[in-house]
Amino acid sequence: TQLLEQSPQFLSIQEGENLTVYCNSSSVFSSLQWYRQEPGEGPVLLVTVVTGGEVKKLKRLTFQFGDARKDSSLHITAAQPGDTGLYLCAGTTSYGKLTFGQGTILTVHP
Amino acid sequence: GAVVSQHPSRVICKSGTSVKIECRSLDFQATTMFWYRQFPKQSLMLMATSNEGSKATYEQGVEKDKFLINHASLTLSTLTVTSAHPEDSSFYICSAREGTVHSNQPQHFGDGTRLSIL
Numbered sequence: 513t514q515l516l517e518q519s520p521q522f523l524s525i526q527e528g529e530n531l532t533v534y535c536n537s538s539s540v541f542s543s544l545q546w547y548r549q550e551p552g553e554g555p556v557l558l559v560t561v562v563t564g565g566e567v568k569k570l571k572r573l574t575f576q577f578g579d580a581r582k583d584s585s586l587h588i589t590a591a592q593p594g595d596t597g598l599y600l601c602a603g604t605t606s607y608g609k610l611t612f613g614q615g616t617i618l619t620v621h622p
Numbered sequence: 623g624a625v626v627s628q629h630p631s632r633v634i635c636k637s638g639t640s641v642k643i644e645c646r647s648l649d650f651q652a653t654t655m656f657w658y659r660q661f662p663k664q665s666l667m668l669m670a671t672s673n674e675g676s677k678a679t680y681e682q683g684v685e686k687d688k689f690l691i692n693h694a695s696l697t698l699s700t701l702t703v704t705s706a707h708p709e710d711s712s713f714y715i716c717s718a719r720e721g722t723v724h725s726n727q728p729q730h731f732g733d734g735t736r737l738s739i740l
Binding site for chain 2: 518547557604608
């Protein structure tokens with residue numbers, strides 16, 4: 513079983529602060545996705561990273577895929593209250609399934 | 623973009639009844655659909671993989687007779703929770719993906735169904 517360890521589980525910060533969420537595994541994933549989920553809704557795809565060492569930016573969000581394709585990070589610069597939500601990393605296994613991390617509940621206080 | 627519609631969004635029913643949840647891909651054909659269960663403030667847990675025209679593949683610990691999955695067309699999969707009990711109360715989410723079982727195409731998620739069994 514391929515597991516993804518996501519940390520931290522909870523993050524409570526002030527508006528304007530920076531933060532990083534990590535996902536780590538001992539297994540290699542063919543690709544890794546980051547999702548954001550609002551209460552009562554389904555996850556919304558933010559980014560897919562495929563190549564080891566890949567870095568993708570989405571406005572204030574920076575996503576990085578580890579060189580060995582076993583880990584990934586999400587960095588948010590100058591967080592805003594609108595960034596509040598559940599962030600999920602998910603790795604694509606060789607069978608095409610998604611293995612989700614435990615999730616990070618982010619709260620950004622104004 | 624790819625849209626997945628899930629219906630109903632919320633169900634409240636008495637213990638012992640069966641509940642059917644529909645998952646539709648609106649603008650693409652989904653060879654594979656997935657069903658997840660999510661408890662409050664927790665991550666998604668894969669219940670089963672639904673392949674069009676064949677039997678669903680269930681994850682370990684998921685009762686296939688309890689959670690019936692049908693994927694009769696390339697745009698529709700259904701999950702039926704049979705003889706539901708309060709412990710079945712949860713948030714159920716489906717996703718759909720183009721391509722074969724081993725495809726690397728991203729999964730697109732529905733908005734979930736909040737199931738409450740009284």
